[in-house]
Amino acid sequence: MLNGINTIMVSHEQVDTLIKIIRIFKESLIRQREYDFELKKEFEGWDRLSDEAILNIDKRRLKNKTGEIKQVKLQLLKQNLN
Numbered sequence: 001m002l003n004g005i006n007t008i009m010v011s012h013e014q015v016d017t018l019i020k021i022i023r024i025f026k027e028s029l030i031r032q033r034e035y036d037f038e039l040k041k042e043f044e045g046w047d048r049l050s051d052e053a054i055l056n057i058d059k060r061r062l063k064n065k066t067g068e069i070k071q072v073k074l075q076l077l078k079q080n081l082n
Contacts, residue, residue, distance in 0.1 A: 010018075
């Protein structure tokens with residue numbers, strides 16, 4: 001013990017191995033961050049497409065409903081005229 005601090009003796013080979021492990025870990029973190037970024041971009045693309053699809057479906061439904069309403073009004077007008 002040196003000044004109340006436990007010291008550990010390690011060989012140069014152990015230090016080299018530890019540095020390799022740290023580098024591998026750091027590289028995996030970088031790759032994971034890049035993968036997460038790509039995945040986020042892909043999800044954003046799917047999100048935009050699904051929003052667009054929902055809007056298009058809603059527009060068609062509204063268009064069909066207004067068309068149905070117009071047909072019903074025409075039928076009522078025809079019945080009133082007869």
